[in-house]
Amino acid sequence: MADLGNTSKADTAQKHAVQSWLTVLVLIVSSIVLGVAFVAQSILLGVVGAVIGVVGVIMLVVYKVMDDAH
Numbered sequence: 670m671a672d673l674g675n676t677s678k679a680d681t682a683q684k685h686a687v688q689s690w691l692t693v694l695v696l697i698v699s700s701i702v703l704g705v706a707f708v709a710q711s712i713l714l715g716v717v718g719a720v721i722g723v724v725g726v727i728m729l730v731v732y733k734v735m736d737d738a739h
Contacts, residue, residue, distance in 0.1 A: 688732040696725040 699722035706714030729735070 686732070686734075686737050688728070689734045689737045692725060692728040692732055692734050695721060695728060699725055 699718050702714060702718035702721060706712075706718050
């Protein structure tokens with residue numbers, strides 16, 4: 670039978686970076702603000718939500734969030 674090595678979940682757990690969670694939180698807040706802006710038909714809220722979203726995308730690139738997903 671083939672040796673599969675150590676397959677415990679403790680060794681395969683993903684490492685969570687605080688920056689990654691903060692980035693996700695910023696993008697969720699952006700989505701919520703944009704949703705409220707859409708329903709309320711508020712251009713000001715739409716601009717604020719878009720700016721928060723751009724900040725979140727910049728954070729994605731700077732913190733290399735996708736490198737955490739392995």
